[in-house]
Every structure is written in C-alpha cells, then in structure tokens.
Amino acid sequence: MCKPRLAVFKFASCDGCQLSLLDAEDHLLAVADAVEIVYFPEATSHMEEGPYDIALVEGSITTPHDAERIQQIRKDARFLMTIGACATAGGIQALRNWADKDEFMQAVYATPEYIQVLETSTPIAEHVQVDFELRGCPINQYQLIEVIRSLLAGQTPRTPRHSVCLDCKRRGTVCVTVAQGTACLGPVTQSGCHALCPSYNRGCYGCFGPALQANLVSLSAQMEREGASKAEIAHKLKNFNAYAPAFRTESTRLVQLEGDQRR
C-alpha cells in the first residue's frame, strides 16, 4: 500500500510551527517512516507536486501571491490542516488589520512601493475550506504528532477546547491572579500549552487563542476591578491571536468603550 503523502507549506510566519515537527526528535524518524514526506522545503530538497493526502499549512495570507497560492494547495490536498496561530488566526502580523497598511509599510521599508502586500493578514480559513485547525504560537508538538497519528488511523482528530485554568488546577499551580493579582488570560485561553506561563510565575498571554465558550466580557470586567485600564486589557488580547473572533470582538469593544468615555 502506498504511504500517505505529506506536504508542509509556509506563508507569513516564523517557521516555528513546522520546526515543531523537526523538534519531535523522538518521533521524527517514525513519522518519516509512516508517511511519505513529498514537500517540506525546510527539511528536504526533495519536492514533488500534488496531490497530497495531508497538507500542513503554516502562516497567514498577507500578499496577493499567497492568496492565489493557497487556492492551488487546497485543490491539491485531500486533508488540509492549519498549524499555529498565524494560519489559524492571522498571527501577530494581523495587528496591521487595525492599522493603515501603507503607513506600516513606510515605517519599515525605504521603498514600500516595490513590495506588494494585502491590507490585512488573514487566517487560511478565510480563503479556503480548512479541515482541521491546530492552535498555538507555537503549536504543541505532541498535539501535532497525535493529530497526524489519528489521521493515519482514519480517525477524526480532536484536541481539547477547555481553558488553561483547568490545566493549572491539574498541575497544582497556584493561581497567579488570586495569589498575586497578576493579570492572566488563562480563563479565556484554550488549553494546549500545559498551563505553561503560570508555572513560570507569569500570567497567560493567550498563545492558543480563545477557549470554547470563553467569557471575555466577564474577564475584562474582573481585570478592570483589579485596576487594569481598558487599553491595557485590549493590548493583552491584541497579541498572537488578535484576529481570532472572540479576542477581536472584545478588544474592539474595549477600545470603543474607552473612546466613548474620553469623548
């Protein structure tokens, strides 16, 4: 039987999520054995054209060329999975979605007119149908291996959608908000990092994006009661998953409210 053909593609991103696959040192050779890696420029010079059984897509869509490229990848892929916050929520570069793109370009490039970029940085799912989204900035390599494993076994991949708070309790980490008054996005952020930041004595900053049924309005109110300004809370949400709908809606609401108060 032919091995499933795996391809890895990159758009606007830092390479960190696909590096997670190379970082799965103990599993890497086994994965390489179980699938046929036919396109993965970061790891191999061997490149084949589609069709692909599994396409892993890292990065967000930020240029007209990339907006076209993703269409072809979709056509070529039987199962398309986004890996990471850029591909799933537009990434940190989605902060341009609130700004004047031309002004941003001028701030960075001496000759911005040579470079074609879109007004926005958008998730892959805004362009093509996505079969599964793996969250995280970066993704969790064990989740990646598990999702690939379940695909190979013909199962529908699943990853937990509960909030980071539950993982803190499981780990026995003392709540940084309750004990130290540290602002923490744990209550509204999806699990996946093993509640990392609180275990290092800092508040969660939302790498995995909004948890299922996250109550953002309630958390903002609590943070305000503890002394944070609306602008500060909006900055916390405008991070690596800024353009994920739940975070986007709440940061926009806070900024608007603050504007109203000033008026």
Next chain:
Amino acid sequence: MTERKIKVETLTRVEGEGGLYVRLQGEQVEEVRLEIYEPPRLFEALLRGRPLEDAPDITARICGICPVAYQMSSVHAMEMALGVEITPEIRRLRRLLYCGEWIESHGLHMHLLHAPDFLGFESGLAMAKQFPDEVNRGLRLKKHGNQLVDLLGGRAIHPVNVCVGGFYRIPSRNEFQKLVPDFEWGLNAAIETTRWVAGFEYPELESDCEFVSLSHPDEYPMNEGVMQTSSGDQIEISNYRDEFQEQQVPHSTALHAIRKTTGRPYLLGPLSRVNLNRDRLSPAARKLADEIAFEPECRNPHRAIIARGLELVHSYEEALQILRDEHSTKEPRMTYEYQAGVGMSATEAPRGTLFHRYEIDTEGKIVEADIIPPTSQNQAQIEVDLKAWVGQVIEKEESQAARLCENLVRAYDPCISCSTHFLNVTIERS
C-alpha cells in the same frame, strides 16, 4: 555569446522562503540574486505603541529557530533605555539560555540541513538510512539544546520565561543538575560531530569578505561586547547604525548592508566569530580547533559548518560549567521605573549579530523600533561569494550548477523569515 540562466525556485533546508537567480553571458557571470520572497510582517511598525514588556515576546515571533537571540537583544536594549543593571547571576543564566539556542540551532543545521550536501542526500531524513548513528546523534544534540531552552525558557520555541530585568522564575538547582549527565555525553558527541564534519571534502573557495562579530575581552561573544572587524576596527554598539548601513544597489531593489567606511559588504556568523575570537573559545573547543588544524583565518564559507561545530563544543562546555554551579539567585529579576529613553543592543544569534534599537516614552510604551537581523546583513556578502562560486561551477550541467549554488547558500545558514526586512523584488532584464 549565449545567455544562460540558473534558477533555484525554492531554496530548501533553510529557514524561510527564498530563491536564487543567476544570469550568465557566455562565460561571464552577469548577475547573481539571492531572492527573498518571504512576505513582510512589519514587526517594527506593529511594535509601536505597545508596552515595552511585550518586546521579548513579540520579537521572538520573528523567528522560530532563534527566538532566544531576539529575546536577548530586546531585553538588553530595554534595560539600557531604562538604566537597569542586571546581576552577574542573571547574566550567566542568559548565557546558559543562549548556549541552549546555539546547541539546538547548530545541531539542527549541521546534521539535518547542511551535512546532507556533503554526503549527497536530499535531506537528513534520507541520510538516516545510511548514517543512522550520525543522524540520531544530531537529533539527540538538538534535543539537548531544546531541553535547556525548555527548562530555563519554559519552552523550546518562543520561550516564555525571559523578561526585561531577568526571568519570571529561576528553575531550582536540582532541575539544572539533572541535565548534567546528558550534557557530559553531549560534549563528547559534539567533539565527535566536529571531527566528522572536518573530514568532509570541501570545495575550494576564497571569500575576500570582511569578518565582523561581537567581541568581548574575557569571553566568547554571545550577549555583549563591541563589534570587531577583521580589518582591525572596533565599533561600539551605540555606533552600529553609523558604521553598518543599508543601501540600495543598482542591480536590485533590495536593501543590502554594507560597511559605511569601505562601501563593501561584510560577513557575520560562526566563521567570523571563530576567526575573530578563537582564543576565547572554551578549552575543549580550542584544543579541538588545533587538533583538526582549522585555519587561523578560514576564508572558505563552505567550511562554516566546522566553525559551527567548534561553537557547539564551546556551548556544551560553557553550559556544563553553569549547570554544575551553585546557583544563588535570590532575585529572578530587577525592578525598574519607567523613563523615556533610547536603548540598543547587539547579541550573537546562531547565524550572526542581531541588532535592536528602541525608543521608549515615559509610560513605558515603544515609540520606535529598529531591528537588523543577521541574514539581511549577510545577504550582500552571500551574493558576492556566489558570484565567485558560479565562476567555478559554470562548466557543470544546469541542474547540478543550481544545486552547487544552493549548497553554498546553505553554508551561511540563512534565516530568511528574519531577514524579510530586506525583501528582494526581481526585475527581469533582457
């Protein structure tokens, strides 16, 4: 005269997305372009207006392979702006974290990205069947680097534990010491690795580049020092912007970095660091450099993999020294008050010097950010060396010549995601 073109659409086994374009007129190399089509992400623009504490977390996202370098350059620059003095303990732990990144990045590059070129494989994975011991060793070394960054940084990609002033939490002495046996094994394995790559067959190539790296009087450069050049100049970091300049060149729309005084490109990275600081390598690395008869000033970019090996050995030895130490770190981080100011810093990313400069306001917000990653600085020198190299491989058949050009680009370990600051746009010329 016939016109020939050599095109590599997608550079592989490098970080990020780029291509290569070479145009020949008869036997003459008319044009060489390292094409970077990685989409720009505009970090310097999006940092403005954000709290200064966000800089280490956000700039880490410029690169998944060298996030520690971004975090280190940014925290040092912010501390300069704020007038924060860190303790010697925090400084040592920052070097330890940096050792982790060098081990991870060099281990990965040597075994999985670059060695396949010398042994005729398309990837490290393909190489594993014939060289299982070497590939497994590489994976294990890389894993050590990841484990160290994981412990001290919280996770291997985009660490969470670094902050302006120090760390959020310092792991216990016991946690550090648990790594010692693995690192003792790793030190020997790194020496083996370096002997292994030193035995590869290297094509002849002499680069006439100026080598540039940080240099520090008593230690191998990593997170502090002045910019030392092979022509004997010493440049304070505060003068970085005056001495190293981005310039537009006639044949390309890309900005290239040059020395302002000479108008010529320069080279950063392991080859420059070893050439300029060999006497400050750790004892085992220095001894090994002598044993394998590594040239006092190696000018062959293909041999950068050996310099990487020497730095791998150095990183293990320095890491071991710190891991074995009695840690008496009562204060994980220094506190500070906001004040308006300008701060800058350069540290040594695995692939070369990374410069950050920030202007901050009285409320602790970033007003201006300026980041010069190593690959964008190396880009012009890579093109110069490629031009010389193309002259040597010109006789080969098209696809083989393209492959040989790609091999040379890989020798610099370019980090293209980082370098998109200097996006290159091709204009076809007839």
